[in-house]
Amino acid sequence: MTYYEDPGPGYGALPPRAAVRSDAPRLSLNGTWRFHLADSVAEAPDGFERADYDDSGWDRLTVPSSWPMHGFGRPAYTNIPYPFPVDPPFVPDENPTGDHRVEFDLPEAWRDLPAVLRFDGVDSCARVWLNGTELGVVRGSRLPSEFDVSAWLRPGRNLLAVRVHQWSSGSYLEDQDMWWLPGIFRDVTLIARPVGGVEDVFAHAGYDHHTGAGTLLVDSVPGARVRIPELGVETEAGQPVTIPGVEPWSAELPRLYDAVxxxxxxxxxxxxxxxxxxxxxxxxxxxxxRILFHGVNRHEHDPVLGRVVPEYRLRQELLIMKQHNINAIRTSHYPPDSRMLALCDELGFWVMDECDYETHGFQPLGWRGNPSDDPRFEEASLDRMRRLVERDKNHPCVVMWSLGNEAGTGRNLDAMAAWTRHRDPSRPVHYEGDPTCAAVDVYSRMYASHAEVDAIGRRAEEPLPDPVLDARRRAMPFVLCEYSHAGGNGPGGLPEYEELFHRYPRCQGGFVWEWMEHGISRPDGGYAYGGDFGEELHNGTYVLDGLVFPDLTPQPVLAEVRKVFEPVHLKVDPAAGVLQVMNRYDFLDTSHLVLQWALGDDGVAVARGRLAMPVLPAGAEATVELPKQALDLPGRFGERWLTVRAVLTADHQWAPAGHEVAFAQAQVAFAQALPAQVTPSRSGVRTESGALVVGPGRFDPRTGRLTRLREWDIEHVPLELWRAPTQHDARTWDATTLDRKTRWAAAGLHRLRYRTVSVETGDGGLIVATLVGPAAIDAAALATYRWTSEGDRLTADVEVEPVGNWTVPWARIGVTLGLPAGFRDLTWFGLGPAQAYPDARAAARVGRFTRSIDELQVPYLYPQENGARADVRWAKLSGPAGLVRLSADPVLALTVRSWTTADLAAADRPADLAPGPNVWLTLDAAQHGLGSPTSGAPILPPYDLQPRHHRFTFTLG
Structure with a gap:
């Protein structure tokens, strides 16, 4: 058995210890190294660790780096399957092997100083030599390793040589849903270890909420002194101290005290x-x-550097999270860069710190041979947990240890839990993969439906066969370690989950999957996903499942998350003339917020002002009287909406003053009737040049379709029942259930045919009946238009009636109009400014907005249905071609694109979409919800668009 296939943790490394800031000398070895990549171990050069080895012909590579991101080998993406034969602990001979060499000068001041060499992350197995002497072998990619190099360092020139294997026995424990990216991807540092230094430190800092006192016990070397100048603390390590009147740390009030x-x-x-x-x-x-996790699952990824994440980007990620009311992070599925945890301490996040441990590829095999239950992997499993806990034990942000993810069950996981609980009883232990929860402290599920969460909240979940284990689990707090799978347009159903978290104390929130899309930058400016690098096995677009794009630009769903996660709940009650304010913070009062209000008539601001925010402690609520001017201001003829926003009163380290934390809207006046005026008479139907004419509209006398509106040629699709499938439409969690995309395709919703039933005149207008249905089935829909005109306006009253036996829901009920391409901008009164869908619209607000057609599109990395503006009352489409007005009675959803729905569905990436000769408007009376079938949550009934009668009206002019 080779050293890289040995199932143990490696050899030569020192016992793990905390990551700390020290005044001991440090020497970064980051920089440009010599690099050679071999396709297999057999092809790797012999003797490369020797000083006399000639590496002049080698390439140069920056360290830290993931070498496939620099043109050496290729990235590969899988979610579940291992990209090599499953034969633990063995790996294929085709094992890419990267040899690294760097020379460095040791400062004279380091002469005779004991020192360690620290690797913060190497994927997946490294063998290390210093000055030709082997130091050892390490596995556990996202975990640090240190070697004692005191005997091998020398003044002046030194040579460090590292051989990194892409595959090793450790790869069986690292089957996380991410790119496989080998390399030395975190810092390499030489650290002096002075005799009599602080070898390790564990600060146990508790808080007694009854007395307000802090408790402190610092475990360290004998004789070490502990000082917290701000608190006047000076004591000896190992001595417990009680400190009255400390300010506690929380994710909302991240109070830190500097200690030495x-x-x-x-x-x-x-x-x-x-x-x-x-x-x-x-x-x-x-x-x-009680705390509530408004969390996300976060992988470490940079679209250019891969596994290497610069510190500025770490901070940027966390600032965006804070600005969107995210308060918790699950470090899926491995420990992050330790600098991120320091930032979480500073900025304030609850962190579930997860071990570098996942064996998901054994699930399709029925968990046969799972390393989690293989005694050969016991020490490696324990080693990974030790290195996690010891590194991160001093971070107050870490409130829970997680054994790993999707690794089945087994003795090794039980041993990891037992060791962790013994080493650090101050934090609960988490693991989702064992439904009995026999070895852990919280009940965790991923992708439980709303109905299941409701049952768990009532402690009425399905019982376990063992009554003792069942009673134990039923008494546990519940967390959704993953829920509401993002990815493209979606998910829907977030507000309904949030309502359950607030209804049931046991349900303590969860972590949305996931934070960031893992696209890899392409030379053309786009992003690559699974399969773009010629992988034999890959999971395609499944790696595109985040709330932000790879460059950290928020996707529309992040605004939905921000709204649903609001820590202050506002509700405008116009009838009572009050604003209801509920403080949903865990600890924070509302003194840092002020209320701003604005009044709009048909989206045009007519008044604004400020309200005093009552200072409410966490969990409290109150009512605030609305300003009379907001309710009694003389009105115009239109809808009046009152918007109230809770904003920061002062700058915070994560957002400036004026940043919006929460908002609410209510309609305070309805549209008034216009003053009496002469109403234009209906123009009736006439014939001109072989066409039927109704007001400004011309119609084909055979099909009854609109062919011209005023001076513009029109392409008219009388009825649409299909949309360009979203990523959620194309997925299902239950292998026995077909996804929506497949079902819609089988039913032919994307290939409807149209048969004109009748074209008649009557009641001063044109009545057109069209039967719409796909080939090969006998289900259809009857679309009946009643076209009328008053003045220069053309109105369509449309009825849609299902015919026959439909076995699938419809994707939409809409009408599409193709106009000339000379229209560029849309102004609308309705929900905005971003897109809104039936089950993902909490973040939208009623107003008047203007966007270019390009700005209306969401450039999802995998093109799909997007960009709908919901509850549109009226809109104006303008540009060099002129001005088209449209209105709805009462509202419709509106999508405007420079390409057809078929073009959108056929595209594999945004660059595939090119503007055509038309601008396409789709007016939807209804659309199917987005849902989150990827995560097993069925679409909620209100958003399941089953075929049924619909009637809607729109006017063009």
Whole structure:
């Protein structure tokens, strides 16, 4: 057995310890290294670790790096399957092997200083030599390793050589849903370890919410002194201290105290947050209060650098999260860069810190041979958990340890849990993969439906066969470690989950899947996904499943998340003349917020002002009297809407003053009747040049379709029942159920045919009946238009009636009009400014908005249905071609594109979409919800568009 196939954790590394800031000398070895890539171990050069080896012909590579991102080999993406034969602990001979060499000068001041060489992350197995002497072998890619190099360092020139194998026994424990990207991808550092220094430190900092006192016990080397100057604390390590009147740490009030732990030889700096995590009466608490996770799952990814994430980007990610009311992170599915946890301490996040552990590829095999239950992998499993806990134990943001993800069940997971609970009883242990929860402290599920969450909230979930285990699990707090799978347009149903979290104390929120899309930058400016690098096995667009694009630009769903996660709930009650304010923060009062209101008539602001925000403690609620001018201002002839926003009163480190934290809207006046005026008479139907004419509209006398509106030629599709499938339409969690895309395709919704039943005149207008249906089935829909005109306006009253036996829901009920391409901008009064869909519209607000047609599109990395503006009352389409007005009675959804729905559905990436000779308007009376079938949550009944009668009206002019 080769060293890289040995199922153990490796050899030669020192015991793990905390990541700390120290005044001991450090020497970064990051930079340009010599690099050679071999397709297999057999082709890797012998003796490359020797000083006399000639590497002049080698390439140069920046370290840290993922070498496929620099043209060496290729990235590969899989979600579940291993991209090699499943034969643990063995890996194929075709094992890409990257040899790295760097020379560095040791400063004279380091002479005779003990030192360690630290690797913060190497994927997946590394063998290390210093000055020709082997130091050891490490596995556990996202975990640090240190080697004692005291005996091998020398003054002046030194040579470090590292051989990295893409595949190893460790790869069986690292089957996370992400790109396979080998390399030395985190920092490489030489760290002096002075004799008598601070070898390790563990700060136990608790908070007694009854007395307001902090408790502190710092475990470190004998004789180390602990100082917290701000609190006047000076004590010896190992001595417990009670400190009255401390300010506790929480994700909302991330109060940190600077501390030092020092010996005569070394000083270590810590940032201490006093907080106590507990489970009380089946509820997870921090500092005595129930907390609610408004979280995301976060992978580490950079679209250019791969696994390497620069520090500025780490901060940028967290700032965007804070600005969108996200308060928690699950580090899926491995420990992140330790600098990220320091930022979480500072900015304030609850963190579920997860071990670098997943064996998902054994699931399709019925979990046969799963390393989680293989005694050969026991020490490697424990080693990974030890390295996680020891590295991150001093971070107050970490409130839960997670054993890993989707690794089945087994003795090794049980051993990891037992060791963790013994080492750090102050934090609960999490793992979702064992439904019995026998070894953990919280009940966790991924992708439970709303109905299942409701049952769990009532502690009425399906019982376990073992009554003792069932009673134990039923008494646990519940967390959705993954839910509401993002990816393209969606998910829907977020508000309904949030309502359950607030209804049931046991249900303590969860972590949306996932934060970022893992697209890889392409030379053409686009992004690559699975299959773009010639992978034998890949999971395609499944890697595109985030709330933000790879460059961290928010997707529309992030606004939905921000609205649903609002920590202050506002509700305008015009009838009572009050604003209801509910403080949903866990700890924070509302003194940092102010209320701003604005009044709009048909989307035009007519008044605005400020309201005093009542200072409410967490969990409290109150009513605020609305300003009379907002309710009594003399009106215009239109809809009047009152918008109230809760915004920051001052700058915060994560957002400037004026940043919106929450908003609410209500209609305070309805459209008034216009003053009496002469109503244009109906123009009736006449014949001109072989066409039927109704007001400004011309119609084909045979099909009854609109062919011209005023001076513009029109292409008229009388009825649409299909949409360009979303990523959620194309997926299903249940292997026994066909996805919507497949069902719609089988039913032929994308290939409807039209048969004109009748074209008649009557009641001063044109009546057209069209039977619409796909080939090969006997189900259809009858679309009946009643066209009338008054003045220069053309009105269509449309009825849609299903015919026959439909076995699939419809994707939409809409009408499409093709206009000339000379229209460029849309102004509308309705929901905006971004897109809105039936089950994903919480973030939209009623107003008047203007966007170019290009701006209306959402450039999803995999093209799909997007860009609908909902509840549109009226709109204007303008450009060099002129001005078209349209209105709805009462409202319709409106989509405007420079390409057809078929073009959109056929595209594989945004660059495939090119403007054509038309601008296409689709007016939807209804559209199917987005849902989140990827995550097993069935579409909620109100958003399931089953075939049924619909009637809608629109006017063109």
């Amino acid at each position: 732990v020092a010996t005569a030889a070394e000083t270590v700096e810590l940032r201490i947050g006093f907080r106590t995590v507990a489970i009380e009466d089946g509820v997870l608490t921090v500092n005595g209060r």
